[in-house]
Amino acid sequence: MSTTNPENNKMRFDLEIIAAWIEPGSRVIDLGCGEGDLLKFLIHHKGVTGTGIEHNESKVAQCIEKGLSVLQGDINEEVLDYPENTFDYVIMSQTLQQVYEPDTLIRSMLRIGKKGIVSFPNFSHWGCRLQLLLSGYAPVTQQLPYEWYNTPNIRVITIKDFRKFIHDVGFNILKGVAINTHSENRFGKIIDVMPNLRATYGIFLIGNGT
Amino acid sequence: MSEYIEHDKDANSVGIVEKKLYTFAEPPGEMVLESGARLGPVTLAYETCGTLNADRSNAILVLHALSGDSHVAGYYKGDDEKPGWWDNMVGPGKGLDTNKYFIVCSNIIGSCMGSTGPCSINPKTVLPYGLDFPVVTIGDMVDAQKSLMEHLGIKKILAVVGGSIGGMQVLEWCARYPEMVTAAIPLASTTRHSALTIAFNEVARQAIMADPKWNKGEYYFGPKPDLGLAVARMIGHITYLSDESMRHKFGRRLQDKSDFSFNFDADFQVESYLRYQGKKFVERFDANSFLYITKAADYYDLEKQHGDGSEVKAFSKTDAKFLVVSFTSDWLYPTYQSRTMVKAMKKNGLDVSFCEIEAKWGHDAFLLSNERLSALIRGFLERVYNESRK
Numbered sequence: 233m234s235t236t237n238p239e240n241n242k243m244r245f246d247l248e249i250i251a252a253w254i255e256p257g258s259r260v261i262d263l264g265c266g267e268g269d270l271l272k273f274l275i276h277h278k279g280v281t282g283t284g285i286e287h288n289e290s291k292v293a294q295c296i297e298k299g300l301s302v303l304q305g306d307i308n309e310e311v312l313d314y315p316e317n318t319f320d321y322v323i324m325s326q327t328l329q330q331v332y333e334p335d336t337l338i339r340s341m342l343r344i345g346k347k348g349i350v351s352f353p354n355f356s357h358w359g360c361r362l363q364l365l366l367s368g369y370a371p372v373t374q375q376l377p378y379e380w381y382n383t384p385n386i387r388v389i390t391i392k393d394f395r396k397f398i399h400d401v402g403f404n405i406l407k408g409v410a411i412n413t414h415s416e417n418r419f420g421k422i423i424d425v426m427p428n429l430r431a432t433y434g435i436f437l438i439g440n441g442t
Numbered sequence: 443m444s445e446y447i448e449h450d451k452d453a454n455s456v457g458i459v460e461k462k463l464y465t466f467a468e469p470p471g472e473m474v475l476e477s478g479a480r481l482g483p484v485t486l487a488y489e490t491c492g493t494l495n496a497d498r499s500n501a502i503l504v505l506h507a508l509s510g511d512s513h514v515a516g517y518y519k520g521d522d523e524k525p526g527w528w529d530n531m532v533g534p535g536k537g538l539d540t541n542k543y544f545i546v547c548s549n550i551i552g553s554c555m556g557s558t559g560p561c562s563i564n565p566k567t568v569l570p571y572g573l574d575f576p577v578v579t580i581g582d583m584v585d586a587q588k589s590l591m592e593h594l595g596i597k598k599i600l601a602v603v604g605g606s607i608g609g610m611q612v613l614e615w616c617a618r619y620p621e622m623v624t625a626a627i628p629l630a631s632t633t634r635h636s637a638l639t640i641a642f643n644e645v646a647r648q649a650i651m652a653d654p655k656w657n658k659g660e661y662y663f664g665p666k667p668d669l670g671l672a673v674a675r676m677i678g679h680i681t682y683l684s685d686e687s688m689r690h691k692f693g694r695r696l697q698d699k700s701d702f703s704f705n706f707d708a709d710f711q712v713e714s715y716l717r718y719q720g721k722k723f724v725e726r727f728d729a730n731s732f733l734y735i736t737k738a739a740d741y742y743d744l745e746k747q748h749g750d751g752s753e754v755k756a757f758s759k760t761d762a763k764f765l766v767v768s769f770t771s772d773w774l775y776p777t778y779q780s781r782t783m784v785k786a787m788k789k790n791g792l793d794v795s796f797c798e799i800e801a802k803w804g805h806d807a808f809l810l811s812n813e814r815l816s817a818l819i820r821g822f823l824e825r826v827y828n829e830s831r832k
Contacts, residue, residue, distance in 0.1 A: 283793070289797065289798060293797055296795050296818045296822055298821060301795050303784065304797050304798055305796070313785050313788040313789055314788055315791065
């Protein structure tokens with residue numbers, strides 16, 4: 233998935249929201265940073281000190297070529313090495329649905345960082361619900377474009393589920409938005425009414441405090 | 443590291459370079475080595491490419507591996523058969539861009555390519571040192587390089603770069619002279635040799651010492667232990683390749699024949715290749731140097747020397763930015779060894795990038811033309827250079 237539009241250099245809508253939440257000059261790590269677009273944006277526009285972890289060799293190489301500090305590795309393993317509170321923000325953008333042990337990882341995130349930012353595709357969007365209800369097939373959407381047998385997205389998460397999950401693991405949601413995106417996710421809008429039904433993505437700022 | 447004769451004679455060459463000599467540590471001010479022995483005078487052969495900028499902030503020190511030399515790139519004269527050993531990386535617009543950076547490469551002490559080593563003349567006896575040459579360490583090599591950098595007026599090195607034993611020198615620079623190193627790129631390297639690597643080095647050394655012509659290191663006025671050194675080199679070559687690269691390069695193909703010879707000539711291409719590599723090597727390399735350098739590499743133990751046994755502590759003094767690179771098919775310095783150093787760097791809060799490049803060429807991959815490696819190094823250096831000027 234391309235994350236920037238080369239013509240107007242506009243970032244993906246969900247990444248723009250994440251960027252808006254981050255204090256200038258803070259220390260940031262992006263777990264599953266892909267080709268590093270968010271990191272690069274944060275470094276250039278927010279003056280953050282940023283690093284990233286990415287599994288894919290080719291994406292790691294592209295990040296380093298862009299001048300980003302990025303490590304190749306498994307996020308579940310790599311987070312273990314950082315001392316406590318190394319970062320102000322630990323970002324995990326659209327990766328949670330691929331994590332085998334989400335509770336362990338969320339705890340690690342809030343050990344190495346003061347706050348976490350987590351985004352994920354909302355599985356209870358009406359499109360998913362309708363597909364399952366009417367066709368009887370597992371939903372395949374623009375946000376979750378795989379068949380059941382080849383999807384890397386092993387977790388089915390809804391916005392409601394995530395709120396409950398964060399409560400269950402003993403953390404707090406400090407901020408949350410539900411968004412609906414279109415046109416390769418570059419444009420979108422915030423959904424305030426019935427987000428669990430109408431939003432394609434949820435984005436949450438989580439932490440220990442309130 | 444291997445010799446690759448299929449270097450491209452591309453348009454992006456640094457052109458003609460000159461080997462220079464720097465001599466220091468004249469008695470009574472000899473270098474005091476890690477072993478406590480004194481060595482002096484010490485000569486380093488070195489070469490430079492590119493231009494040192496006005497504030498001397500663009501210097502990159504390239505550190506070579508076992509059999510390398512100061513001739514990192516370019517040609518000595520127009521009709522040279524092949525350029526320096528890392529010509530695919532060092533040159534205008536290349537990974538180490540000579541349009542932007544001032545590249546320094548010196549031959550390590552203990553070697554035989556112009557720097558002081560066992561084949562140099564011992565001023566006390568006016569004969570080649572032979573085994574009277576003191577055992578040198580990776581730390582001693584770095585100490586000598588520091589003298590050269592001071593001689594060149596470089597107080598802060600933008601980046602130290604090297605693969606294999608060169609990578610050990612990179613790490614040693616960061617631990618020994620942390621205030622002098624802005625960034626560091628260890629490639630296909632380790633903080634200490636595994637038993638496997640020491641074992642191969644020992645077999646190679648035994649091959650040399652079992653050659654009667656080695657004569658306890660005193661052969662400089664008679665026949666040299668060519669057979670022993672050639673076998674040592676052949677062993678080395680096997681470890682630099684990989685199962686996949688050997689299958690790809692040779693398979694079971696026969697050399698210039700359609701059937702077995704039913705004698706002990708070189709039947710297989712791989713045999714012929716190894717014999718050729720061994721033969722080429724003895725023409726240019728000194729057997730005693732091979733012993734000294736492999737010993738220095740086997741002794742190297744960053745965590746023991748700089749961290750009281752802790753790899754994390756060993757990286758506590760440096761604040762260099764790191765780019766660590768390993769290669770998937772390297773079984774001599776496997777990726778897990780790079781990962782442990784990355785882990786220790788992270789625990790120190792260091793700025794570290796790491797990439798395991800997919801390459802089938804084994805340990806030698808760091809020497810071969812590889813656009814991914816060049817791009818990684820180029821991007822990393824551009825960042826650290828810009829950040830160092832803020």
